[in-house]
């Protein structure tokens with residue numbers, strides 16, 4: 001007979017210290033194809049979208065957020 005022993009430990013997930021999330025955006029206007037470059041801050045991405053709207057009157061954007069996560073065991 002085989003016995004199995006399972007142990008559980010609580011963990012938490014947080015943003016990795018010393019990292020900053022990055023943001024990208026792309027215009028959703030039909031046929032536009034405008035995107036920001038990768039690795040912008042939220043403020044930089046927002047300013048880029050605002051400038052695009054000012055130039056082309058396109059006002060809907062998809063924003064993507066990327067960050068580095070850290071999983072740690074809770075003591």
Ligand SMILES: [Zn+2]
Nearest residue numbers: 027029032058
């Ligand atoms: Zn556009």
